[in-house]
Amino acid sequence: MAEDTEDKTEDPTQKRLDDALEKGDxxxxxxxxxxxxxxxxxxxxxxxxxxxxxxxxxxxxxxxxxxxxxxxxxxxxxxxxxxxxxxxxxxxxxxxxxxxxxxxxxxxxxxxxxxxxxxxxxxxxxxxxxxxxxxxxxxxxxxxxxxxxxxxxxxxxxxxxxxxxxxxxxxxxxxxxxxxxxxxxxxxxxxxxxxxxxxxxxxxxxxxxxxxxxxxxxHKMSLQEMKEEFKQSEGDPHIKGKIKQLRVQRARKRMMAQVPKASVIITNPTHFSVALAYDRSMSAPVCVAKGTDNLAFKIREIAKEHDIPIVENVPLARALYATVEVDQEIPVEHYHAVAEIIGYVMRLRRGLSGLRS
Structure with missing residues (x-):
């Protein structure tokens, strides 16, 4: 008992004091x-x-x-x-x-x-x-x-x-x-x-x-009691990490499902891929997916399966990846560069349509 008392060197948390009040202490x-x-x-x-x-x-x-x-x-x-x-x-x-x-x-x-x-x-x-x-x-x-x-x-x-x-x-x-x-x-x-x-x-x-x-x-607490209370109030760190991982996986899955709707994929061939969607009803192109390394390669694979143009532009790909989030419009400072690429893609598609006809 003496050792337990000596171990309780930390001030009680507000939750500990509130629990004591609820118990009539x-x-x-x-x-x-x-x-x-x-x-x-x-x-x-x-x-x-x-x-x-x-x-x-x-x-x-x-x-x-x-x-x-x-x-x-x-x-x-x-x-x-x-x-x-x-x-x-x-x-x-x-x-x-x-x-x-x-x-x-x-x-x-x-x-x-x-x-x-x-x-x-x-x-x-x-x-x-x-x-x-x-x-x-x-x-x-x-x-x-x-x-x-x-x-x-x-x-x-x-x-x-x-x-x-x-x-x-x-x-x-x-x-x-x-x-x-x-x-x-x-x-x-x-x-x-x-x-x-x-x-x-x-x-x-x-x-x-x-x-x-x-x-x-x-009602002072030991370090172990504080850790246990933190787990109870905030959740087990391992469980929280697992939940976060599942959320990331689900968000990534939803993002990859949007890649076929993209108008163009702007890439840095070794690291970055940013998928942009645009039509005349939009005020600015919207990022529908982005990723690095393996995820970037996966975006390009899906783009190839759906015949979506892939344009290599190293500085623009890096800039877009750093400044725009998924489902957001691109920043104003990138309008001109992206407009040129989308214009090029549209002209390319019109040319291919003419050849096919």
Whole structure:
């Protein structure tokens, strides 16, 4: 296992990371989730504490004030329970919704939404003693231990710093009226939670970067894995070469089938052959086939079989081969030279027709 880890020295490809996300293997810091929940709770407490208290207090006050009117039969008791339940839900419904949204945001900010059953699939590695030992004494466990120590010290220091100036005030809480006690406690609690949120923000940011780095390192690849992925995404080079060869053969076969339609073959006797087709409906002659060496000889053989004139012109054959592709018109700079050859061929054909007649 150590050797495998040492071999994985290459940064993961985007495909590797995307595959991990599809399997539900994502960067996730529990500290970020905790921060969002506590921050949401602080916001709820500072914003809705009075409305929550009033929403619960009023039904209870009415209950006590009108206790003599409460029906004690089964239907009346059920109605009373439902009424109190609706009042409580109405009072805490929005705050609880905000807490739920905060918990969802804590996950969504770390990674996109992923639906995967991969993490639910039973794996022997999850019950492996070696894997368990690694979880207990590995890098992640050490990081969690140090993080816990830091949180304990930091939060303890923050609580002391926030509450120590109010230590005498807290002693006076024993003598306060309940109606005055609740706002005072709420205010102190909000200040304490705000300080805790600030400390946990530092912890959450640090933990997220640690979790991201751990996740990234876990998905590093060996050179062999990168080669295999390249084969899967781009195709096996041998297969691609074979496909390319077949395409070239088919294109060559189609090209050779066009040679009988040529008007003239311009050649360099030892290397090049360019087959041109022209009739009066065309704006310029078109190259229907070209080739070198053996392919050039094959073009000339087909031309001889179909009585197509073959004209030797070394510089023109070289120039046409280099500048025009199959099924393209010849470049303007070669119009004059090709026009002379095609004119010569047409005159030659007319002369042969006259002799035959």
């Amino acid at each position: 994502v960067v996730k810091s529990q500290e970020v989730n905790t921060w969002f929940i506590i921050a949401g709770a602080t916001l709820v407490l500072s914003t809705f504490s009075s409305s929550i208290g009033d929403g619960i207090l009023m039904p209870l006050r009415n209950l006590i004030a009108n206790s003599w009117m409460i029906r004690t039969d089964g239907a009346g008791l059920l109605q009373l329970t439902q009424s109190l339940g609706y009042s409580v839900v109405a009072a805490i419904g929005v705050p609880f919704l905000m807490l739920a949204l905060a918990a969802i945001a804590g996950n969504m900010i770390q990674h996109r939404l992923v639906w995967s059953a991969e993490s639910l699939t039973p794996k022997l590695s999850k019950i492996s003693p070696g894997a368990g030992f690694k979880r207990l004494f590995g890098k992640q466990a050490v990081a969690n231990f140090l993080k816990g120590i830091f949180k304990l010290i930091a939060l303890g220091a923050v609580m002391v710093a926030v509450l120590w100036p109010d230590r005498f005030r807290m002693e006076a809480f024993l003598h306060l009226d309940p109606s005055e006690l609740l706002p005072a406690v709420t205010s102190m609690t909000v200040h304490l939670m705000a300080a805790v949120v600030a400390i946990l923000a530092v912890v959450a940011i640090g933990d997220y970067f640690f979790q991201y780095r751990t996740w990234y390192e876990r």
